[in-house]
Amino acid sequence: MTEKYFKKFTPDISFDKDTYIIVGSGIGGLTTAVFLAKAGKKVVILEQHYTPGGFTHTFKRRDGFEWDVGVHYVGNMGEKSKLRGIFNYLSNNRLEWDAMGDPYDVAYIGDKRYEYVAGIENFRNKFYEYFPEDKDAIDTYLKKLKSSTLKSFLFFVQKALPTPLRTIIGPVLRSFHATIAKRTTYEVLRSFTDNMELIAALTAQCGNYGLPPKQSSFAAHAIVVNHFMEGGYYPRGGADAIPQTIVQHLKELNTEVFIKARVDHIITEKNKVSGISINGRVYACNNVISNAGAHNTFQKLLKGKHAVSLKSGNTKLHRSTAHFCLYIGLNKSDKELELPKYNIWWHKSHDLDENLEKHSLKENELPFAYISFPSSKDSAWSKKHPNTSTIQIIGKTEFENFEEFEDTEWMHRGDRYATLKKDFEIAALKILLQLYPHLEDAIAYTEVSSPLSTKKFSGYQEGEIYGVTHAPERFTQRELTPRTKIKGLYLTGQDITLVGVGGAMSSGILTAITIIKWNMSRQFKEITSKFTKS
Template sequence: MRMVEKSYKKFTSDYSFTDETYVIVGSGIGGLSTAVFLAKAGKKVVILEQHYTPGGFTHTFKRRNGFTWDVGVHYVGNMARDSQLRKIFNYLSDKELEWDALGDPYDVAYINGKKFEFVSGRENFRQKFHSYFPKDTIAIDDYLDLLDRSSKSNLLFFVQKVFPFVLRNTVGHIFRKLHKKWSQKTTYDILSSLTNNQELIAVLCAQCGNYGLSPKKSSFAAHAIVINHFMEGGYYPRGGANRIHETISKHLKTLGVDILINAKVNKIITAGTSVRGLVINDKEFTCKRVISNTGIHTTFLHLLDQKVLQKKHQILKSLKPSTSHLCLYIGLDKSDEYLQLPRHNIWWYAHKDTDEILNDKESLSKDQLSFAYISFPSAKDSTWGSKQQHRATIQLISNARYENFEIFENEPWLNRGEEYDQIKENFKKKGIALLKELYPQLENHIVHAEVSTPVTTRTFSNYKKGEIYGLSHTPERFNTHVLRPKTHIKGLYLTGQDITLVGLCGAMSSGILTASTIIKWDMSKQFKTIMTNY
């Protein structure tokens, strides 16, 4: 899946950092966003990326036959031209990042053969679901009301993460207590209090793959944030997901920020409870300010000396990583228009017991898929047709358990053995069978098909269990006080989706929190500029 970007500098052993340099470890959107805000405030920033191109899960990859697929960003919500989120991304990309609306429906759920459309706009959503479930209109209205109420509490919960000690233990304590009403109940707990219609619950949870946890395990607070995020529809980066990191990286270059590739951080060096340096590519370098965008588990349990951890960090060992997945990448020899492929995403479930499906330990060995998320990246991108007139792409994602792939984690990439290859081949056959069931016109037009697994994700993201969403979005996650930008180690900060929430916009929001912790009131100046000029 290699796509070389020649314009990025490689890290060399003679590189040095000043005492004032903020060294960001990891170039995912959390790190890139943090860098923009810091650089705009006049701070010296350097970003280190272990791979050959920055961007984290905003990567895309190509094959020689011209096919391109995204690996993490399949769609984003709240990107209407006048939205605050759109303005922030305009600021980060210097107005170069553009978006295509998916239109309506933007998501379609198939549950036990029945079709349900998700349309943009709260009132449109209400009317659509009233038509699907006319006996449950009160439950649907109550659900929408709870989404609003939970989201207001969520905002206060995340804001208190940047409070100084005194405020954190007074006002912040109140915010956290109010938030527990939503965060400490599962999605199923809340929905089953509104209705006993299991089909309605299944449909309302059909998009749960966006946060990677089934209804009986996920925190309702996480569910509410993600569902509200897409309430006004879905959007896709014009030109592909890679345009996100390309435009932001280009902007960072004009701000004097170095993005250095092939820079694997092996260790964060501390003296007492202060940062003193980094081990990069097995060599020590002195620096005093580090912002880790590598995930909470990697930072505290792998990069730091365990002696510097405090008792409260022990809870991290009990917090599980999020879900892992299998992905089928399909290349077609005809255009999306010719094949009549949609722009919307598909959430396909064999039946209405979402928890049984997503937590099935035997799913890998079964003859048919019971769950799939299907995306059409070429159909979503308005620029695709001008580049590939007779090509189209599809991605099909299904749930996986890392335990089934652990034995292959130390095997070399592209050469993990016959057993591993057979697992991929079996998944490929099941995925293609489902695609042809939904779209019979694909017959004889599939010219490329390959599969990635949780150990592929581990190789490219350095997430130890092949997870894609950092920490699992359980109620326990929201009780963890160490998931904030500022750590107890002087000079060490955190950014990324673990301190906020899943996804592109969750990780971007972490950049706002981390930068706010460091540059404080300068952030208010920047936000005034964003809201006024972008």
């Protein structure tokens, strides 16, 4: 990212007390910032990392290799889509997208291969081919996906309603949504089919929300599948183009983004925000918008009586999954190596819950892996990084496997830690080279990240990548709203809505609506004018 659009935080920086201070520069925080700045609010963004963007940023290594850390593809980004129009608005028309084509995803489940193609009728016909005896079940599934859309939309909208209105109609909208949210994905699919292979194929992309069918809420599954129903897209220039273009726009709106700005805690007095501690120094302020995640906000940034555990009734609201990631650099172009644009979901068997259960890496075998080819998806890659290409392989793990290394220094965690990472690398490469044996001689660089890497750079305390778990209890939690019980404290980010770039962006809009209310109408008119902007 061009550094002139953001600054390193220094102790001499000061804020007006009425400035809206946004903690975290992920897409939720950036979205909120644009809408508030456009409405004439004073806004600053604080990022503890050395670059803005949260999970939308990229990192570089020697020989020109570069990888995304969280954005592997985005759905609903056709030229006339509403989401495309919103990103045009956020980036001031600078952000461009490349379509991944068909298939955009491929799943290997046991010895079967399934392609996922854009368009609901194309999807239907493709699955008719795979499961000719299950056409009625496929039709029922697609009907349930379609009928879930309004329920989810109204559920999220009620989160931004003024308290009196939300008190009156919120229960009705939440009850309406509960018909899909309180049941697991498996329960819903099992209600109309007993074909376990069909269920596996329909849920093979479950890594997009981090839970297998018997654990995930059908509401989460439906939103994510609907999001990708028209195919996958990738930011031209790489994932970093998302924060780069939005931060540039914020600079034009006189909104500063500061890096190396670690927020220690939020100070409250008499149930309202009175200050914020940044890099050990206290600054007076009246308004804080936390994009640091709900668990981080309530258990780390708040102190005293406000430091609470998130629960759904008497059930603890868990953090989402942690992961390993193998970053691979190759010394030939993706064209020369014939790398695909599509992502690969690799499952050892059709029992996805078993594949994604706790497992040992000692056997050097993975029951699940996700493979992404970022250089192939980006039409600008070959100009920036000629004669190279990149791959990422992600596998599930648990933070508890790494707790013994928490107090060690990054890059100096010892031999046992290095062995854990090497075991994952061996297992991940085994899957890759089974699919593409010709790649072995082209591999020039490898590096593995663990949940401790995620914790260090994102601040998520157990290395979780999707915030709050996407189990049914997520949707009954009453604290996951833009407005908190503390005056002047707001939340934004994926925990308010759902995982992913689209989910986090939507949360930013909901938080902005909560703050500036009816003044959003002018901005929505401007967005509408950009829906057809390519």
